Amino acid sequence: HWGYGKENGPSVWHKNYPVAQGNRQSPIDIIPQQASHDSSLGPIVLNYDQCTSINIANNGHSVVVEFDDSDDRSVIQGGPLDNPYRLKQFHFHWGGKGCHGSEHTVAGISYASELHLVHWNAVKYKTFGEAAAAPDGLAVLGIFLDTGDDHRWLHMITDVLYMVKFKGSVTDFKGFNPKCLLPSSLHYWTYLGSLTTPPLHESVTWIVLKEPIIVSEKQLGKFRMLQFTGEEEDQRLRMENNFRPPQPLKGRKVRSSN
Numbered sequence: 001h002w003g004y005g006k007e008n009g010p011s012v013w014h015k016n017y018p019v020a021q022g023n024r025q026s027p028i029d030i031i032p033q034q035a036s037h038d039s040s041l042g043p044i045v046l047n048y049d050q051c052t053s054i055n056i057a058n059n060g061h062s063v064v065v066e067f068d069d070s071d072d073r074s075v076i077q078g079g080p081l082d083n084p085y086r087l088k089q090f091h092f093h094w095g096g097k098g099c100h101g102s103e104h105t106v107a108g109i110s111y112a113s114e115l116h117l118v119h120w121n122a123v124k125y126k127t128f129g130e131a132a133a134a135p136d137g138l139a140v141l142g143i144f145l146d147t148g149d150d151h152r153w154l155h156m157i158t159d160v161l162y163m164v165k166f167k168g169s170v171t172d173f174k175g176f177n178p179k180c181l182l183p184s185s186l187h188y189w190t191y192l193g194s195l196t197t198p199p200l201h202e203s204v205t206w207i208v209l210k211e212p213i214i215v216s217e218k219q220l221g222k223f224r225m226l227q228f229t230g231e232e233e234d235q236r237l238r239m240e241n242n243f244r245p246p247q248p249l250k251g252r253k254v255r256s257s258n
């Protein structure tokens with residue numbers, strides 16, 4: 001099964017998922033000076049107020065907070081999007097101790113970690129799975145995490161990570177509003193890309209915020225006590241460096257909100 005190790009990591013994903021070598025793969029290195037300012041790009045609008053987180057789980061690749069997406073209570077709209085997209089889940093990618101682990105990079109610089117809020121086009125598609133395979137099916141909001149002081153709300157997540165230490169574990173996680181994880185500015189870069197893990201579907205409109213949020217080394221360290229492996233497995237593999245490196249741009253344009 002795919003993973004982030006030597007034998008099953010990003011460099012061999014193409015064997016089972018040939019789209020890994022496609023024309024709109026993610027992540028990418030974002031070069032701000034080469035991004036085109038597009039005045040037609042309006043602001044991103046996040047309506048997360050009625051949001052309803054359900055649970056938090058360790059899926060063997062990351063830690064994921066799932067939402068009830070049975071109606072339009074939590075949506076992202078505006079910016080490059082033609083209609084509202086429903087929030088389905090958010091998760092993180094991070095490095096090892098002292099190493100950076102973001103997926104997107106900015107002029108070759110990577111951040112300590114990256115948060116992905118995954119939304120799907122429920123206006124055009126009936127299910128998430130159907131949307132995940134469609135070119136305009138998903139919108140992922142990417143937020144960089146840099147290290148510094150404690151983040152005042154991230155402890156809501158890091159305090160429960162011990163409950164989902166092993167692959168396949170899940171626990172209730174209700175009433176969490178991810179609005180508390182946003183930076184002050186919603187200025188962004190946007191481009192057409194893909195899921196950054198198998199099945200690597202080329203179905204994502206990426207919206208990457210320019211301003212990182214600040215979290216402490218201590219808070220990040222709690223993500224690293226998670227395991228890629230299940231409780232019953234004899235191998236204890238610490239969950240870290242669960243990021244795909246930047247992929248070829250293949251002529252794509254990155255646009256910038258003003």
Ligand SMILES: Nc1nnc(SCC(=O)Nc2ccc(S(N)(=O)=O)cc2)s1
Nearest residue numbers: 116118128129130132140194195196197
């Ligand atoms: N029929 C199908 N159901 N589900 C899938 S893909 C499941 C899924 O959400 N995958 C996913 C993978 C990567 C990302 S990411 N890192 O945000 O690009 C987001 C989401 S295809």
Ligand SMILES: [Zn+2]
Nearest residue numbers: 091093116196
């Ligand atoms: Zn992700």
